[in-house]
Amino acid sequence: MSVTVRMVKSGDERAWAELYAGYRAFYRLPEDPRAVSTTWQWVRDGEHGLLGLVAVDDADRPVALANLRWFARPSSATMGLYLDDLFTAPTARGTGAASALLTYAAERAGAGGGSVVRWITAADNTSARSVYDSHAVATPWVTYDMKPIS
Numbered sequence: 001m002s003v004t005v006r007m008v009k010s011g012d013e014r015a016w017a018e019l020y021a022g023y024r025a026f027y028r029l030p031e032d033p034r035a036v037s038t039t040w041q042w043v044r045d046g047e048h049g050l051l052g053l054v055a056v057d058d059a060d061r062p063v064a065l066a067n068l069r070w071f072a073r074p075s076s077a078t079m080g081l082y083l084d085d086l087f088t089a090p091t092a093r094g095t096g097a098a099s100a101l102l103t104y105a106a107e108r109a110g111a112g113g114g115s116v117v118r119w120i121t122a123a124d125n126t127s128a129r130s131v132y133d134s135h136a137v138a139t140p141w142v143t144y145d146m147k148p149i150s
Contacts, residue, residue: 001057003064003097005104008043008052015062016040016054023065023087027122043067053104055088055097063092066101068108073115081109083119086128098128102135 008016020036029035043052049069054062067085083105088097102117109117117136120143121128132138 001063001092001095003055003057003092003095003100005053005055005100008054008062008065010044012054012062013040013044016043016052016065019054019062019065019087019089020085022089023085026087039067050084051108053101055092055100057092063095064088064097064101066105068105068117070112070114071118076115078115079113080116080118081105081112081114083117086119093127098131099135102131106135 017036017040020039021031024030024032024036042048042050046052051068053066053068055064055066057063065085065087066083069082069084071080071082073080083102086098086101088095105117108114119132121132129138
């Protein structure tokens with residue numbers, strides 16, 4: 001199977017939703033059709049600056065996804081491209097789909113004048129990290145999440 005990368009299109013909704021549900025399940029997030037549907041709408045319409053990519057097989061079926069967005073980097077006065085989500089269908093792992101998405105993200109960042117493509121992953125996600133390590137350098141930064149006060 002060969003893969004190519006392109007932006008999402010409306011006809012990808014069902015396949016994209018299955019991939020995104022797989023992504024959520026991998027990270028042990030509860031099933032939430034509303035979250036999947038809302039995220040699809042954001043990606044499809046480019047809301048919140050999101051860029052939705054899919055890696056497709058020879059029949060133009062999505063087999064992997066990546067959701068990206070631009071972010072400001074005040075410390076360097078540059079823009080970066082943040083990779084929020086990347087997921088490859090289990091049946092397409094080892095086909096180069098994830099690498100193709102990462103390469104496309106790097107090309108997109110370069111074309112847009114970006115200074116970095118950045119993402120996080122779970123420390124125990126060893127399969128993905130072996131792919132990531134061939135494209136990028138892990139940083140020493142620790143990530144924190146703080147709940148908003150309402």
